[in-house]
Amino acid sequence: MAKYQVSDLIREAMEAREGAYAPYSGFKVGAALLADGKIYRGCNIENASYGASNCAERTAAFAAIAAGAGHFQAIAIIGGREERAENYAWPCGICRQVLSEFAEEEMQVIAAKDESDYQMVSLRRLLPHSFSLDIL
């Protein structure tokens, strides 16, 4: 993760979470994605038409791609109903698939409760045998 520490990424995810728009679930999520050496933030954005909602991880992924950063190195995620996250919020299946499209070999996923309480695993471990461009 070179010049960024895990704690930097988690702090960014906590700040990103402040932008969450989650009036339906009340579950606010923030994500900070390290891509091509820069951090891109995302939050969940819900909609009155529930299916139109977007997860924090995909918001961050799409921001990175739109900015031309297509090599994902790590993502930190923090979410929950309370001010302080009570559980680790691992990315949903759709987000794992979206991340895998742009993930570097050893991309790490960090699920955090706060800066010093987190778990980190590779995306490959969270999504083995992902569907990819190689077989199309």
Ligand code: THU
């Ligand atoms: N959510 C995320 O932002 N990321 C995930 O990986 C799972 C769920 C959001 C979607 C919805 O706004 C809320 O959390 C409850 O599902």
